[in-house]
Amino acid sequence: MVQVSQKIEFNSIQTQPAPRLEQAFLEEMLKYIAPDSSGGEFSGGSAEGQFRSFLHQEYAAALSQRLDLGLRVQA
Numbered sequence: 631m632v633q634v635s636q637k638i639e640f641n642s643i644q645t646q647p648a649p650r651l652e653q654a655f656l657e658e659m660l661k662y663i664a665p666d667s668s669g670g671e672f673s674g675g676s677a678e679g680q681f682r683s684f685l686h687q688e689y690a691a692a693l694s695q696r697l698d699l700g701l702r703v704q705a
Contacts, residue, residue, distance in 0.1 A: 652699050656690035 664686065674681075 648701050649694055652701050653690045653694040656693050657686050660686040660689055
């Protein structure tokens with residue numbers, strides 16, 4: 631017979647905000663609203679395309695610290 635020694639609460643209230651969820655949401659939105667600079671004389675070529683996701687990640691991290699999207703649990 632298996633006994634569980636810890637009490638598990640399924641509907642517990644979060645004590646930590648959800649900054650990573652907000653950051654992930656903003657990363658996805660930045661993919662669609664960021665200007666596409668492929669082509670042209672000042673294009674970064676294939677390297678620009680490869681590092682664009684890192685840039686979006688950093689922008690999203692900065693925005694999620696400054697914006698409240700309402701995804702955090704209110705106590």
